[in-house]
Amino acid sequence: MQRFLVLANGKVFAGTAFGSTKSIQGEVVFNTGMTGYQEAITDASYYGQILTFTYPLIGNYGVNPDDYESGTPKPCAIVCHEIARRPSNWRSTMSIADWAAAEDLPGITDVDTRALTREIREDGVMQALLVDEVTPSVLAKAASLRPATNQVANVTDQVMPATRSAFAGTIRVAVLDFGLKDSILRALKQRGLECVVFPADTTAAAVLAADVAGVMLSNGPGDPESLPAVLPVIRELEDKLPLMAICLGHQLFALANGAKTFKMKFGHRGFNHAVRNLQDGSIGFTSQNHGYAVDANSLACTKLTITHEEINDHTVEGLRLANHAAFSVQFHPDAAPGPHDYANLFDQFKANIVAHQKEVQHA
Template sequence: MKRYLVLENGSVYTGEGFGSTKPVTGELVFNTGMTGYQESITDLSYHGQILTFTYPLVGNYGINRDDFESFKPAATAIVTHEIARRPSNWRSQMSIAEWAERNDLPGITGVDTRALTKELRDYGVLKATLVDEVTEDTVANLKAQTLSSNQVAEVGSKNMYVNPTDGVTIAMIDFGLKNSILRALARRNANVMVFPATVDAKTILDAAPDGVLLSNGPGDPESVEGIQEVIRELEEQLPLMGICLGHQLFALANGAKTKKMKFGHRGFNHAVKDLQTGKTNFTSQNHGYMVDGDSIPGTDLEITQYEINDESVEGLRLKNHQAFSVQYHPDAAPGPHDAEYLFDEFLAMAAKHKEEQTHA
């Protein structure tokens, strides 16, 4: 089944379709990871995006029940050079093509994904569409389409729920969280209360948590309405940690600015330098926006980490507060676990706050 990937700059890539045959449009991005395709496809930070895998073979270990970051595919469609016809792994339950068909996920294979990635590096991210035929109006229609701007509202939790244990209580604001963050906290016996992105500060404070975690999520941080004042109120009273989109919202709430990147960071080998320890960690990243480093001076924020390759802001701390954030995913899934210690540091801050409140 021949299908076409058409970019808004007029480029056309031909391949074979698999999964759903519906036409789709989204922001075309690429991921440089060699593994972790299942986690990436179900990562809600990819909501509204057509995901290109730079590694030539995708699906070689199949799809299993344990590696989902959300219940359904988050990416709008996937682009591959080759998909494995016969996956081999003791956990595998089905092939990626079978899973895509069951979950109405469009895919295209047989594409020169290396050439496509080079084009995206030159042009930056582009709108793209996946269609069965190309007409003289395809590119014009693509250019005329407007992509969703408030993606957090489309994927975040609508109701509060609890992942209970007997440890310190963490209030997590869900902007499109990955299951791996819940798993990382569960391994540390944290009692997690998950709140929707529309929550107000009073609701969280009335629940009496010991700390607040701002989750990852998709889209432009400036499109998330009403959350900056909530963050400012919470950070005055509770230890706070931000991850990915949560890092950007933390920055905005404290006077910094964010900006869209040319083609983003999406992969599992980004080297990050910690200015406090002098160590360099390899990290898992998935974001198309970044904190503008030039906007930090004059705020109460302090840069704690930066990306080795492009020197973008990877970590922030709020002076005289128990509040910090990182642009990458310390939960990894997939990726290196160099930065998992950040959860331990955050939970230690929450435990200390709990003890202080108990003896106050």
């Protein structure tokens, strides 16, 4: 069955349907990863987006239940040049086409994804429609689409609090869920930390009442400026407990401390982004998925210091708050999938918690 991806700028890309055949609208973005399609498709940071894979063959090692980052697919559709119809891997339980059909996820293959990616790089990410036919009314609708707001409300854990790990560690940390990846919880668990997950709209008082020793701000979708109610909560928590923030959490941490954010032309989405540690000059490769970034020019009047930057476009990739055990990174040190070059940041978070506990005991 032929389907069409209709961009807001009027360009149309034809392809073949797989998975669900419902018509959808969303922001079309691209991911440059050669692997990790399953982790990307279940990453809540892609909620409401049409996810384009630049790698030409997707699904060659199939799908398995162990590599989910959340319980269900989060993009509203996926776009591929070619999908593997006979996956080959001992862990595979089904093909990507069967998975998409089972999860009601629309897909389109046989698309010229190189041309589509060039379109996004030139004009920026934009809204688009996935439809069965192209008519004047469809083109007019595509041109008038507007981005959704506050996507976090659609992906945050609704239970308060929810323990997402059965592991009972000696140190409990609160995780504010803005669209949490399970790999963040796994990274914390590996370091002996018990995670208690709170919805995005939780108050600071509720977090502190849970007798936690540290706070993690998770990744998530959408514009950080659509969550103003979270900022005073972050300020109160960072004054009382060690804090680490990742991706959207990093942007919210920056906003809470007086910085500004901006929407990037086409963002960073992939598993090979080189980042420089400005503290020692070393370079590591990172997994990234974000369409917004912290404005470096807005940091001068804050107490934030840049600790990491992307080596190609100098995007702010890490921040530290003066006189606080609080820091953030734009990339994913949990590396699911991707390189583990910055996994030690979770060790730094735990070390900050242990040091803070000792200070409290001796106070």
